[in-house]
Amino acid sequence: MRERQEKVARRVREASLSTRPVAGQEAAAGETARVLSGERGRGGRGMSRYKAYPEYRASGVEWIGDIPDSWQVTPLFSVATTGIQKNDSGSEGNVLSLSYGRIIRRDVEDNHGLLPKSFNTYQIVDSGDIILRLTDLQNDKRSLRVGMSNEKGVITSAYLKLTSKARFLDRYLYRLLHSYDTTKVFYGMGGGLRQSMKFDEMRRLQMLCPSLDEQKRIADFLDHETAKIDALIERQQRLIELLKEKRQAVISHAVTKGLDPNAPLKDSGVEWADTVPVHWRVSKLSYHASVSNGATPSRDNLLFWENGTIGWLNSSKVNDEVIEDADQFITELAFLKTSVKPVEKGDLVMAITGEGQTRGRVAICNISATINQHLAAISIYDSRLNYQFLCLWLEGNYERIRYESEGAGSTKGAITCSEIGAFPVIVPPAEEQDAIIDYVNKRKREFDRLVHKAISAIELMQERRTALISAAVTGKIDVRDWQPAAA
Secondary structure, three states: OHHHHHHHHHHHHHHOOOOOOOOOHHHHHHHHHHHHOOOOEOOEOOOOOOOOOOOEEEOOOOOOOEEEOOOEEEEHHHOEEEOOOEOOOOOOOOEEEEEOOEEEEOOOOOOOOOOOOOOOOOEEEOOOOEEEOOEOOOOOOOOOOEEEOOOOEEEOOOOEEEEEOOOOOHHHHHHHHHHHHHOOOHHHOOOOOOOEOOHHHOOOOEEEEOOHHHHHHHHHHHHHHHHHHHHHHHHHHHHHHHHHHHHHHHHHHHHHHOOOOOOOEEEEEEOOEEEEEOOOEEEEHHHOEEEEEOOOOOOOOHHHOOOOOEEEEOHHHHHHOEEOOOOEEEOHHHHHHOOOEEEOOOOEEEEOEOOOOOOOOEEEEOOOEEEOOOEEEEEEOOOOOOHHHHHHHHHHOHHHHHHHHHOOOOOOOEOOHHHHHOOEEEEOOHHHHHHHHHHHHHHHHHHHHHHHHHHHHHHHHHHHHHHHHHHHHOOOOOOOOOOOOOO
């Protein structure tokens, strides 16, 4: 824990606590701008530097439009086969998973996700097989449903496996189906939305069939170009993580050391902070605030929910940081008859359960509402402790809270109200709390602006990536003469 804090602190010192760009930020922004440059052409955003085919004709497929004159349109069953080869003997132990449009190895040793007792019912896949998840089509319209395996392994038999025939290159088939996926073709098949779909119901899906040589050129082009875009996306993601670490370090330093670098320090006596200014008080949260959690009124009782007017918060709301509204509402009867906990403006709420990143997060409640059993309300009754400062203190110690809630003597994956009450708190004088709040909030806004800028860049690059794939596999751009740039 201490090593991590020192590592982050070193990064902060290297980049300083000023608002100058994080190392690599300007270079990443420049590369991103180059990738995203270009006017709209036949293929969409940034396609003007690619030429079109000399002649086109109508494809007869509504969502595709015109295609190169030499291309054919053929049903899926003529270019790919399907079939399930069960892992009956259990001899294949490389378990794979479809995640965000990629086939990845699954860590069967962790506790995340539902795992079967054995993988004998899973199907065997080989390198080059295309995997489609065609379930939950009505409810989930955001997930990427197509991936290609680059190795042999096993994957759930609930997924559809396609193997390309000799006339169709597997890499091109994957890119074409991926394009269909991102343009939501699967959701409108069969005369309406379907909860799930099998091969028989999509076997006549119209596929675009250039020559085998063209398929290879298109696949090579896309492998090269998307790899460049993916590298830039990864760079922006690393930048975001660094900015978040710096943001966390700024908060942690301010709430433990204050803003005066020359202030004399003393040993705090608690693990959460080694030294603090000598005039700051070291206390316990329960000496300044009450802690309690709420409940969920029965969903079976409509009298508790129908036409409700009282806000009811669940743990996802801590991600708001400042809670300005409720997503769900209960009735006055539910408020009177159940164990929901009321919270008022100025109270803090902390997520106290879950294996994900939410547990330990804290937010300021800026409305009157109620909370469920997965949240703890922290209501300050001591005027010497500013609720915004306490929020920053808890936010700055997020990693420590997570660590202690997973350790021995604690309910794994959960934080109790008594444990929160036992958290140490540092209490500076009121005027210093106010100054720290102002300073940290200003720095947080600066970091948040940079993070938002990086996220916007990623979204634009992902849009560019999707458009490039679609343009290439539907013949809107001609890459037959493409060659990778010299190194």
